[in-house]
Amino acid sequence: MSSRIVIIGGGQAGGWAAKTLRDEGFDGEICIVAEEVWDFYERPPLSKAALLDAEPQLPRLFTQDAQQALNLRWFRPRRAEAIVRDEKVVMLDNGEKLAYDQLLLATGGRARLPGNDWRAHPQVYTLRHWDDATRLKQRLAESQRLAVVGGGWIGLEIAASARKSGVDVVLFEQQSALCQRSVNAAVSEELLALHREQGVDVRCGCGALELSDNHGRPEIHCDGQRETFDAVVVGIGVELNLELARAAGLKVDRAIVVDGQGRTSDPAIFAAGDVAQHLRYGLSVQSWAFAQNQAVATAKAMIDPTAPAYDEAAWLWSDQYHHNIQILGVPQSGSRTVVRREPRSTLFFSLGEDGQLTQLVAFNDARTVKLAKRWMASGRDLSGVPLTDPDFSLMSLR
Numbered sequence: 276m277s278s279r280i281v282i283i284g285g286g287q288a289g290g291w292a293a294k295t296l297r298d299e300g301f302d303g304e305i306c307i308v309a310e311e312v313w314d315f316y317e318r319p320p321l322s323k324a325a326l327l328d329a330e331p332q333l334p335r336l337f338t339q340d341a342q343q344a345l346n347l348r349w350f351r352p353r354r355a356e357a358i359v360r361d362e363k364v365v366m367l368d369n370g371e372k373l374a375y376d377q378l379l380l381a382t383g384g385r386a387r388l389p390g391n392d393w394r395a396h397p398q399v400y401t402l403r404h405w406d407d408a409t410r411l412k413q414r415l416a417e418s419q420r421l422a423v424v425g426g427g428w429i430g431l432e433i434a435a436s437a438r439k440s441g442v443d444v445v446l447f448e449q450q451s452a453l454c455q456r457s458v459n460a461a462v463s464e465e466l467l468a469l470h471r472e473q474g475v476d477v478r479c480g481c482g483a484l485e486l487s488d489n490h491g492r493p494e495i496h497c498d499g500q501r502e503t504f505d506a507v508v509v510g511i512g513v514e515l516n517l518e519l520a521r522a523a524g525l526k527v528d529r530a531i532v533v534d535g536q537g538r539t540s541d542p543a544i545f546a547a548g549d550v551a552q553h554l555r556y557g558l559s560v561q562s563w564a565f566a567q568n569q570a571v572a573t574a575k576a577m578i579d580p581t582a583p584a585y586d587e588a589a590w591l592w593s594d595q596y597h598h599n600i601q602i603l604g605v606p607q608s609g610s611r612t613v614v615r616r617e618p619r620s621t622l623f624f625s626l627g628e629d630g631q632l633t634q635l636v637a638f639n640d641a642r643t644v645k646l647a648k649r650w651m652a653s654g655r656d657l658s659g660v661p662l663t664d665p666d667f668s669l670m671s672l673r
């Protein structure tokens with residue numbers, strides 16, 4: 276068993292890896308290099324409870340006592356600047372060298388911005404860290420009119436939280452539909468209707484936007500028109516923190532290429548969470564479930580090479596207004612989508628040519644998602660099933 280494991284990144288994947296190593300009996304040293312000052316925390320509440328609760332608390336992964344019991348050696352706030360693979364050393368931003376027997380990269384991503392001028396404006400916000408949420412919440416309380424740039428999941432959640440806080444919202448999406456990369460057109464339409472119903476002024480297909488300043492307030496130029504806002508929140512996706520892996524010569528594709536056990540092209544280096552490429556889909560699945568479960572599987576494999584490989588379908592959820600939306604699987608070309616509407620829920624089933632479920636998007640129906648995970652895992656043929664008939668009980672397929 277290795278005597279020292281170094282984890283770069285003190286986020287969700289880093290936290291779950293550290294906990295799993297201890298749960299599985301690793302008694303060597305675990306070093307965490309974290310550029311944030313906070314204990315391990317999870318990010319989904321940042322666009323929800325952290326903006327809405329009267330006194331939001333850091334959404335810790337573990338209680339203080341539980342984290343203490345992990346007996347970790349923290350290097351924070353510290354940035355890992357480079358990996359010297361020949362020497363098995365991580366270089367820190369204070370010049371310190373940290374030797375490792377095994378290394379886990381769990382560096383996540385950073386919020387993308389359309390340009391540096393956006394970064395420089397004091398009323399342009401992004402949402403990735405706890406501090407971002409605290410700042411944004413404060414600004415929302417002082418705002419009447421907010422621009423959200425980006426109609427993906429995070430942009431939509433911010434729009435929903437802002438509407439719940441009584442703020443007027445204009446949402447700009449460059450593409451012709453909302454969440455276009457992760458769901459099909461029927462689901463995009465549903466999301467559009469939902470947000471328009473709640474009073475969000477949604478502008479899809481708006482093309483490239485420009486930003487200027489109007490006496491300290493941000494001004495957005497779109498289609499020859501200028502509009503002034505109290506604040507702009509940008510949610511146009513994530514730049515994965517892949518620089519360390521690239522500079523170290525690890526195999527990187529759309530994210531760091533790993534096997535089912537999270538091992539990179541260097542057998543002493545592993546990757547977990549947003550930066551680890553999903554084996555089945557060949558892309559970065561940026562979700563809470565992947566950050567936790569793939570990190571757990573990777574940590575197990577770091578101390579036991581016979582540990583089972585991680586192979587779960589992508590799954591993420593989003594809370595918007597009073598809706599819980601769950602997305603299982605990723606869109607696949609050639610799939611056809613059928614819709615099932617019930618009084619309290621709507622389900623979008625996408626089936627491949629072989630009748631297998633390729634994606635399910637469920638509005639307010641966690642039970643069916645649970646069942647669908649099993650259909651997906653077993654490759655069940657659903658082509659003869661009356662999925663759209665609300666009188667047909669899906670639970671009969673258990």
Ligand SMILES: Cc1cc2nc3c(=O)[nH]c(=O)nc-3n(C[C@H](O)[C@H](O)[C@H](O)COP(=O)(O)OP(=O)(O)OC[C@H]3O[C@@H](n4cnc5c(N)ncnc54)[C@H](O)[C@@H]3O)c2cc1C
Binds near residue numbers: 317590
């Ligand atoms: C606002 C928001 C809402 C979300 N909502 C949902 C949701 O509703 N449902 C869902 O399924 N998913 C959601 N997600 C996605 C989910 O939170 C992420 O997929 C998950 O946090 C990824 O975990 P991670 O550990 O890989 O990365 P992170 O949680 O980003 O952690 C990476 C950490 O590494 C640090 N780091 C990076 N580089 C270095 C370095 N060189 N040295 C030291 N430290 C470094 C970073 O500062 C960060 O603290 C949301 C994400 C955000 C931002």
